[in-house]
Structures are given as structure tokens and as C-alpha cells.
Amino acid sequence: MNRIIHKECPLCNSTSTKKRFACKDHFASGETFDIYECNGCGFVFTQGVPDEAEIGRYYESPDYVSHSNTDKGMLNKLFHLVRSIMLRRKVSLVKKLTLLRNGKLLDYGAGTGYFADSMQRAGWRVTAIEKSSAAREQAKELFGIELLPEEALAAQPDGKYNVVTLWHVMEHIQQLDNFWQHLYRILDDSGIAIVAVPNCASYDAEFYGEHWAAYDTPRHLWHFTSSTMAKIADKHNFILERRYPMPFDGFYISMLSERYKGRKLATLRGLWNGFLGWIASFDKCGASSSIIYVFRKRR
């Protein structure tokens, strides 16, 4: 197996890094992966992930709720309810931030096309890119939308988009610097990137430690905080303009974390901790389980 070992910090290139702890892959393989942290900039990343040719099989499990449309089980039911609320919130966020009624949007990592469909219905011209061919087929069946494979990113014209969105996608992207370079290139001068990712400095991340479900190794390669997100933006000539908490994610992640720990009453305990995290995020966005970041190109 080919594993990717980072001898330097992928963000600041410091050679001074340390192991935080090891996380078990509860979703697919049962294997254990180390979580590392840079002593220089604080960037947190998964060490020893399988390379692009091999990571595919770590996405294969019937439980993968992000790509599932069955209504079985309480977690799935909740997921579908939250998805419809979040879709409405995402569409209104794009309109509010751009002050555009319609514009050009690229959704990168579009999954089965729910958000792309919502934006199209709202009158936007949407291009959607998705790595998984199974998800692309499903998007076509569900919404009649033609999603493009990931190679299509490099073919997108310079300055084309008003908005690029990544909803829980950036933590999966192996060529991170290369991706940010394309992001800068394809956005127009007043364009924005909206990036939602788990927050490994959140209330629930601190509470669950190595059992925090959103470490999700080896699928999640990078584990962001507000501080490291601002540094990545700066490295690629963007400014971090705004942040918004994502309060619902903490409920789901906490329930999953309790389940991974094998606790009794996992759902109830998870809901309670999700609630505490939600309260904590009221006056401190940095406590939120996931965060939506808004980036603008530096002029």
C-alpha cells in the first residue's frame, strides 16, 4: 500500500511536527491513522493516508450517509430533515453575500446534486463537479443534472465564477495547494469562495478527542480551525472575510462519536453534547462543530 507521509507541514513547510493521537477508521476499514499537528502554524493533518489510487476503497461502506437516500434509521431521518433546512440556508447565504439574484456558481464536490439543483431553481447558472461516478449518475437520475468529473476543474475558464462553493469537501482534497491556485484563477475579481469544513477546535472536537467522528480518517486528510483557514487563505492570496457557525453538524457528529465510543444511550448523549456545543457557539463561532468560511480574493 502506498501511504502519503508528510515530512513537512503541508501548510507552512515546517519540519517540526508532532503526533497528537491515533484515530480509528470506524466507517470502513477499522484501521488506525495518526493525527499530526505542526509546531509552527498549528495545522492538523492525517499522516499516512492511502494515495489517490488507493483511497477509493475507504469510501466503500453501505453506511455512508452523505451518499445515501434511504430513510432507514433515526440518524438518516434526521440527516434528511437537516439537509432540506441547510439547502435553503445555503441558497440564501449565496444571494446575501453576492447581492446577486443570479450569477455563475461552481459547486465543487457536488455529491448527488442537491445544492446544485437548489441553486439552479433559484435562477443561477451552475457548474457542478463531482469525483464519484456513482454520485454523478445519481444526480442525473434525481435532478437531470450533468455533473462533471474532477478533471473538469483545470478546464474551467479564468475569472468565470461569481461564487465557488465547497460544502464539506476541502478536507478530502489531496492536492490542496493546486486546488487553491485553481480557485483563485477561476473566480472573478470580486468573486467569493464559500467553504464549509469541520472545526477541529470545536466544543465537540475537544470533548471527544480521538473519538471525534469528524476526524473521519483516512477520508479527512486535513483538519481545519479558523486560524489555519486564515493562514491557507493568506498563502493563496485570499482574505478570510467572514465565518458562520453550522449548529446542526454538532448534533450529528456527537451522536456518531458516542456510537464510535460504544456508549450506552449514544443518541441521547450525542444530542445533549450537540446541544451544549450549539450553546457554546452562540458567543464563540470557533466553538462550532463545523464552520462556513467566506473568502475573497485579495486586491
Ligand SMILES: [Zn+2]
Ligand atoms: Zn505548519
